[in-house]
Amino acid sequence: MGFWLWVDGVAESRVRVLLVEDDAVIRRSIQLALERYGYEVHVAGDGLDGLDAFRAGRPDLMILDVMLPGLDGIGLCHRVREESLVPVLMMSARGDALDIVAGLEAGADDYVVKPVDIGVLVARIRSLLRRATFTAGPPAPGDRGDGRRTGVLAFGDLTVDTLGMEVHRGGAPVALTPVELRLLLEFAAHPGTVLDRRRLLREVWDYGWEGDTRVVDLCVLRLRRKIGAERIETVRGFGYKMARG
Known part of the structure; x- marks a missing residue:
């Protein structure tokens, strides 16, 4: 039996999200919240386990905390980018400018600040997934009508x-x-x-x-x-x- 996620009134195949967060309470609360939105959420508690989970499961999107034991989120993002173009969303506990810049320089596509507002997190996830879907293959004829994708x-x-x-x-x-x-x-x-x-x-x-x-x-x-x-x-x-x- 297949699973479906409804985004903006459109049915999409279920999305696999890998959440790497060392705080068990935060990890579980985000996992449950995203699952209520229909996402299939896999979790890891440190950077090295997160790297193994990424290689084993090849998720559709990753959410990485900046501060992780073993291998921090910045290092994990670097390692992931050596192997994949999967959308990556970073989480920063402080909203510190250095954390944000380091995450984006490592190859992250966007970031959110903790404590995480689930509504904002889901909006960011959907936005990144739409970008990934947009670039996944050729459009239908006359998709945009503005000449952008015609050659x-x-x-x-x-x-x-x-x-x-x-x-x-x-x-x-x-x-x-x-x-x-x-x-x-x-x-x-x-x-x-x-x-x-x-x-x-x-x-x-x-x-x-x-x-x-x-x-x-x-x-x-x-x-x-x-x-x-x-x-x-x-x-x-x-x-x-x-x-x-």
């Missing part, structure tokens, strides 16, 4: 296949997380146009509320490392833009 876009030695959802640089494939790919698609659809951080939060992270613009800045930094720093220009006081040439 191959070229920017010097960088090519973006908007149908096959593939990126190549100098002929070599570039491995991007779903959020990084969605961010690149947003830039590629508007070359030479300045996109401010709030717009990128809305279009890429699907935020319907005010989000932390550090998420944008760190993801842009990661994207630049992969496609070339010169491809995305900073326009001080306004945002970023994709270089035309």
Whole structure:
């Protein structure tokens, strides 16, 4: 018998979430809350067990606490990114800027601050899953109607296949997380146009509320490392833009 999760009125196959949290009370409360929303939740109490659980189960999304025994959340995220582009959501106990930056630099796609508001957590999970679904394969004909996904876009030695959802640089494939790919698609659809951080939060992270613009800045930094720093220009006081040439 199959399991289904209803998101925004649409039935989706049940989503496997791996939660890595060392506090047993917090771990159990988040697990029960997410299970009430229909998620299949697997848990681990430290970073090394979390790495083993990731390799054994290949979850659809991971939630990692920053402070973990054995292997901390930052190190675990690094290890996961060496093997997978699975969406990763970090949890920071203090909302400390250094924790947030370190998590995002390690390859996390977003973060939440503890104590966790379950409504916010579920919204962030759904947003990341929508981004992953968007980049999972080619769209139906006329999916967006704005020309964004109708062929191959070229920017010097960088090519973006908007149908096959593939990126190549100098002929070599570039491995991007779903959020990084969605961010690149947003830039590629508007070359030479300045996109401010709030717009990128809305279009890429699907935020319907005010989000932390550090998420944008760190993801842009990661994207630049992969496609070339010169491809995305900073326009001080306004945002970023994709270089035309």
